[in-house]
Amino acid sequence: MRLLNVGQGDATYIRNGSSRVIIDGGPEPTVFGRYLDSLRLNNTTIDVVILTHQHLDHYSGLQELFKTARHIRIRYFFENKDPAPAVTLAHLRDSILSRMDRDSLIYRDTDDPCSNRRPICTxxxxxxxxxxxxxxxxxxxxxxxxxxxxxxxxPDSASFTMWLAGDAEHEEINWFEQAGYDQNPGIKVNVLKADHHGSCNGVTPRYLDLVHPQWVVVSLGVRNEYGHMHTQAKRIYRNAGIPWYRTDQNGTITIRSPGTPNGSYTIVPEYPGTNLNGPSDRTSHQIGCT
Ligand SMILES: [Zn+2]
Structure with missing residues (x-):
């Protein structure tokens, strides 16, 4: 699994056996396209693509998947299908719909992810x-x-688990518990992808109690205009004793799991260093996230 260094946004690639999954595509089609090249994903099938939510820093890069010259086949595309005015999202949806007709892509709504009126699709x-x-x-x-x-x-559930929840803020983070996701499928994992690029509204002490990760990985851009990672978020991770890697300083972060009983996963950042500060963090104390 790789958390790709795509700047201010999210893009994750997961490979297991011959299966390939992409969660979000970052803000820049050209940057994401270079990863599709380097990961040798042209002329392949991506089994599952998930757009976590309708913001450009998550969907824009996904347009590259549909470029004819890449010859990438997509089996399932998940997104919440909420109405959205953005023209680039409309283009992406047009591409999805035309693939449904032509190429048997299955387009799923995350509000009913398995089309069976159940909240969890496995x-x-x-x-x-x-x-x-x-x-x-x-x-x-x-x-x-x-x-x-x-x-x-x-593959061996004891060796590696990870939780990724897009840009969920306090409201939805609290709701995950109300929805019972802390029980089923269970929220306690080895690695947490920081919600909302290390924003103070993407983490609470309670959330970290429940997720109880050994590591946090954060996807964000250098000198982003939001001041991510926020001082308060770092304080919450630090108080819980959880170290982090961040794509703006560590580059692409690769996590490998051997898939054997009692095997341990490894996290390898492109550039070393943990608990780093970034150029944007100087201005990162946010009013409203005490
Ligand atoms: Zn985002």
């Missing part, structure tokens, strides 16, 4: 890893609080 990858895709908060305030959560479970 996908088993060919190497035995599993992916739980969870419906977002039904009436979440703003696009961030409509983020679909994903839990990745390695």
């Amino acid at each position: 996908i088993t990858m060919t190497g035995g890893a599993r992916l739980h895709i969870m419906a977002p908060q039904p009436n979440g305030e703003g696009a961030n609080n409509r983020s679909a959560a994903v839990k990745l479970i390695g």
Whole structure:
């Protein structure tokens, strides 16, 4: 699994056996396109693509998947299908719909991810890893609080688990517990992808109690205009004793799990260093996130 260094945004690539999954595509088609090249994903099938929510820093890069010259086949595309005015998102949706007609792509709504009126859809990858895709908060305030959560479970569930929930903010983070996701599929994991790029509204002490990660990985851009990572978020991670890697300083972060009983996963950043500060963090104390 790789958290790709795509600047201010999110893009994750998961490989298990011959199965390939992409969660979000970052803000820049050209940057994401270079990863599709370097990961040798042209002329392949991507089994599952998940757009966590309707913000450009998550969907824009996904347009590259549909470029004819890449010859990439997509089996399942998940997103919440909320109405959205953005023209680039409309283009992406047009591409999805035309593939449905032509190429048997299956287009799923994260509000009903398995089309069976159940909130959790489980996908088993060919190497035995599993992916739980969870419906977002039904009436979440703003696009961030409509983020679909994903839990990745390695082939041997004891060796590696990870929780990714897009840009979910306090409102939806609290709702995950109300929805019972802390019980089913279970929220306690080895690695947490920081919600909302290390924003103070993407973490609470309670959330970290429940997720109880050994590591946090954060996807964000250098000198982003939001001041991510926020001082308060770092304080919460630090108080819980949880170290972090961040894509703006560590580059692409690769996590490997051997998939054997009692095997331990490894996290390898492109550039070393933990608990780093970034150029944006100087201005990162946010009013309203005490
Ligand atoms: Zn975002």
